[in-house]
Amino acid sequence: MSPAGRPIDEYRRAQHEGTPMSTTSDHPNQFALLGQRRFAPFFWVQFLGAGNDNLFKFAFTVMVTYQLQVSWLPASLAGLVIGGLFILPFLLFSATSGQLADKMEKGRLMRFVKSLEIAIMLLAGWGFMQANVPVLLGCVFLMGLHSTLFGPVKFAYLPQHLGERELTGGNGMVEMGTFVAILLGQVAGGLLIALPEVGAMYAAWACVGVAVLGRVLAQAVPHSPATDPTLTINWNAFTETWRNLKLAHQNIVVFRSLLGISWMWFFGAVFLSMFPAFARDVLHGNEQVASLLLVVFSVGVGIGALLCEMLSRRHVEIGLVPLGALGMSVFAIDLYFAARGLPDAAVMGLSAFIAQPAHWRVLADLLLLSLFAGIYSVPMYALIQLRSLPTHRARIIAANNILNALFMIVSALGVGVLLSAGFTIPEVFLVIGLLNAVVAGYIFLIVPEYLLRFLAFLLSRVVYRFKVRGEENIPAAGPAILVCNHVSYVDAVLLMAASPRPIRFIMDHRIFATPLLGRLFKLGKAIPIAPQRDDPAAYERAFAEARRVLDEGDLLAIFPEGGITQDGTLGEFKGGVMKVLQTNPVPVVPLALQNLWGSYFSRVEGGSAMVKPFRRGLFSEVGLVAGPAVQPAEVTPSLLRERVAGLLTA
Secondary structure (H helix, E strand, O other), X not given: OOOOOOOHHHHHHHHHHOOOOOOOOOOOOHHHHXXXXXXXXXXXXXXXXXXXXXXXXXXXXXXXXXXXXXXXXXXXXXXXXXHHHHHHHHHHHHHHHHHHHHHOOXXXXXXXXXXXXXXXXXXXXXXXXHOOHHHHHHHHHHHHHHHHHHHHHHHHHXXXXXXXXXHHHHHHHHHHXXXXXXXXXXXXXHHHHOOOXXXXXXXHHHHHHHHHHHHHHHOOOOOOOOOOOOOOOOOOHHHHHHHHHHHHHOOHHHHHHHHHHHHHHHHHHHHHHHHHHHHHHHOOEOHHHHHHHHHHHHHHHHHHHHHHHHHOOOOOOOOHHHHHHHHHHHHHHHHXXXXXXXXXXXXXXXXXXXXXXXXXXXXXXXXXXXHHHHHHHHHHHHHHHHHXXXXXXHHHHHHHHHHHXXXXXXXXXXXXXXXXXXXXXXXXXXXXXXXXXXXXXXXXHHOHHHHHHHHHHHHHHHHEEEEEEOHHHOOOOXXXXXXXXXXXXOHHHHHHHHXXXXXXXXXXXXXXXXXXXXXXXXXXXXXXXXXXXXXXHHHHHHHHHHHHHHHOOOEEEEOOOOOOOOOOOOOOXXXXXXXXXXXXXXXXXXXXXXOOOOOOOEOOOOOOOOOOOOOOOOOEEEEEEEOOOEOHHHOOHHHHHHHHHHHHOO
């Protein structure tokens, strides 16, 4: 995997060309990125852009809701119209913006977008001071266009400047920053426009000032080369969107991640759109209570996004996605139970609302469901960035923005149907929580990698305290063979936990007869192998599939001892690796699992495995050490055994 600070794309090129990469074991946390030019100017540019979007939209919404009487735009529809106009450019122009982000140098494109923002905000400022609603509506559409152009650049920029170990933290910072900016923008917009007599002028100057500051910071964004400078722009948004979705579908995990992110926006849009009515009709609170719900939701998403780096140990860990989905459902469902029994009361202010303990559970549920939404979304964004082709990355992200907009529109329509059918707001939350469980379960069943990584995540953090050393020796790109000692029935799961990339395993066919683990290994597309003398056809099928794995540029893992150790010692290595290298001369990385002998999933001397639960208790310490790769011309079974034996005592 790429060392900290080395961009994903640069590391891929070095892996392909055989260029040595510098390594380091000292990976600063995600907050350290704010002190580095490759991240800080970009972060503050996107932060100010998200804040300005919401400052402008919320100030305008408050103006037409409370201060102006516009016969053709009733106050009850103002929020819906403004939100719809803002989303519309995502549907119309995302395909084009994705192509521009792949074709152009990203720093230059960011500066153009921020210059466009200044022009839009100058027009909007005039609209505020003249109370010209048509002009302000036009500016809403233009700010949606601004965000549409910036979105693909934002997510395609990160892999060019962050290493694999920084990608989750960088995305977490962006996600946190976006929701904090949304919150601050809405608060500032509401406070400024409410100032007597001067509110419109102050809101206008604030919008222009934030846009100018964003443009100044954009000047410091470092050079980010175009990933496909020869691209010919297809101006037909519909055919280009379809083409990008087909491209994403070639990698099923990436495609399902696009759908998974869009579902998160569907889920979140339900709650965000219902906060005013939920506060007024169910919680019996005033506008301050509605604002509190927004604050709690935004803080929860931000905390969840920041937790991802710690939980994933600074890797792209999609095992967090099922954890996030589970939390989203659990606390959305509990929110129904917390809110359905609240008694009728007079409209309460913020102090009176917080003084009632019954409301604490509501706030806790809201905080936790949004926290898990942050945990759910960040690994998916990082996965798309990591596994998409660099030349098409921005276009795939643009297609995702279109899906996000469509899912949010369907969300609004679905909530309207449920409310029209007589559902209460807590019942809508219940339906969404249950539906989230169904959708998540479906995604995890059709893409087992999510579920397998989740189990690996639990095994390496709950059952064991799993420590990995030498992880930079596991290649982040390109084909390679991993060879490891075989100590227990969960060796493969622990190797999955150590690698940010999927691994295909060649495993003894007898393991597949184990009821639960056998099913898991089949889901993970492990390759069963039998001794040649027992089943020659199965033996040849295994090696044919192993060659196909390497031909596709993936990782292949082999346990050369041929079976789980009976006494805890390292057995002789068989020659299967040599058979694979004859047709696929790729690097071979030696690995050693330490301190796993004697645990529940290993055998005991003269006995069987998995017969005495908690044999060593929970959180027993085990480790994996990865050594430098051995070039194919140097590989022999005895040399690999010697390397693994040395790692066992390292």
